[in-house]
Amino acid sequence: NSLLLITYKMPLLQPPPAKYGGRHTVTLIPGDGIGPELLNHVREVFRFSCVPVDFEVVHVNSAVETEDDINNAITAIRRNGVALKGNIETKHTMAPSVKSRNNLLRTSLDLYANVMHCQSLPGVQTRHKNIDIMIIRENTEGEYSSLEHESVSGVVESLKIITRNNSLRIADYAFKLAREKGRRRVTAVHKANIMKLGDGLFLQCCREVASGYPDITFDSMIVDNTTMQLVSKPQQFDVMVMPNLYGNVVSNVCAGLVGGPGLVPGANYGHVYAVFETATRNTGKSIANRNIANPTAMLLASCMMLDHLKLYDHASSIRNAILNTMNETRLHTADIGGQGTTSEVVQTIMRFIQSKGQLTSEY
């Protein structure tokens, strides 16, 4: 089963060395909605499996206007180098000057690459089968530059920034990752026929980087056609690289195709820091605290984090347990068509880990 051998090694980044006694400290940001309960489950599983990770919990209050909380969180991540987070809600009732905390975190820490691996999971019913797409999304600029102003009353301008540096950087990340994982093709997604300068620059940078990787095929596709192709023949895609907003659209489409937001983990990498979360970053307010959220995505994200910390055995053990539990249809949570509860899924995962004979603590 090739799924068991997946490790998510970051090509460039050196994780921080283990601290005292071989134990790592990781920043944990519970966030809002389902974040806190899902991260509690992660801690439960880690504690049970004797994973040598200690969590430094930092709360970020989405209801206040000041940026003190998010700055504290950013400092904590700088200190520890690695974080696991839930989504922090962006309240519309607040003034437009109060920016998205999640976005602030990503840009302050220069987490320039958002990586999502979308794979069809056995045991989950979907319309399309055999999907295996890696999405690499530029994570700091583009439409998410947060530069807006009202030039004249009733007329708002929002700036989308594309730079050569960041485009080259993300393209290079994509090709390096493709090569490392033995992938054959990289597709750049864009709208350069309309945004000739902005997306034109992005595409140009991708082409330049591609020329340095002759072993990997490079092509490009316009974003609207891409979404059409994804819902009819997603198997044609291998690795995809794109600017921020299209990345948002494409990752959500792909997550939907393989079974939904509860299944796919995501990672945000920079040269120095790494932050792990669910791929589609949903707050899930309507299902919070009802024991119905799917813990899979967050648990798989924590496994990606363990790989990043080079704790490969723990990552594999937990991942195997998750994937095996996925085969039990009666345990499926509501988002994938079942009636199971979050805690049932987590208990089953822990039982599986225990059954493999590894060292576990009481639960």
Add this chain to the structure above:
Amino acid sequence: VPVASGTGGMQTVTLIPGDGIGPEISSAVMKIFETAKAPIRWEERNVTAIKGPGGRWMIPPDAKESMDKSKIGLKGPLKTPIAAGHPSMNLLLRKTFDLYANVRPCISIEGYKTPYTDVNLVTIRENTEGEYSGIEHVIVDGVVQSIKLITEDASRRIAEYAFEYARNNQRNSVTAVHKANIMRMSDGLFLRKCREVAENYKDIKFTEMYLDTVCLNMVQDPTQFDVLVMPNLYGDILSDLCAGLIGGLGVTPSGNIGANGVAIFESVHGTAPDIAGLDLANPTALLLSAVMMLRHMGLHDYGNKIQTACFDTIRDKKVLTKDLGGNSKCSEFTADICRRIQDLD
């Protein structure tokens, strides 16, 4: 509903056959309309760009005159000019007639199987501003800025159209699609206008949803969506995504609503130059757009009759064109639809 222009109860429609397969699919539509005895008088016009006085590119004056009088247009695919020196014809048409709303009803076609059944939604896209303002600058070497423009007026106008459309077409809800968590001011303004307009349409349910959540849910369960209204770029992406759900651009109708009562309905697929003139083209997209046009004109009975005949032909699977999985000719497909219309009478 525009005032009928023309005599004897016939309404005039400006027909722009377009390039490539345009002329043959237009003929197919005209033949079907004739069989259905639809009260439409076609006025064919060409829209190759010409340079007017003052050096500005414009559509030919006889085309403009025809559209201004008839108010209703049906258009086939237009070739995209490369190095022709003039902007795309679609852009020119949009600017000339202030076509501010792009409307695409996406309904699953029984008989044309896709992984998604029971799709029944409408995307309404603001078509004049947003990310497609075309304003871009190189700030310094290696740094490009593209400007997305959102205005109060355009947002209000598209929201009003969306709610009117919902009311006139017996739709239950309108959902505004946005990313106001990231684009706080621009999408925030768009959202505010939608909320304001919603106040005047209490009979229609109004909801808001993030673009990513819409994408996520759309590919899992499209039946939860009804009418979607959104700014330009999201509309571009979502309308194509929805077209993909029902089978692609070859079967998707589209309408563009302009100021002053002008409406141009069109097929949104390409000109398919490789099969042009070979009687192989699929006229479904243009035909369904023409049906949309009939409904817009209040001629619902004719619209329903033609749509039923078209869907029955597809469901029957006996004379499908190549793109639908068969190997019949365009003329055979058209003839089958005509036969069914006659049977329905």
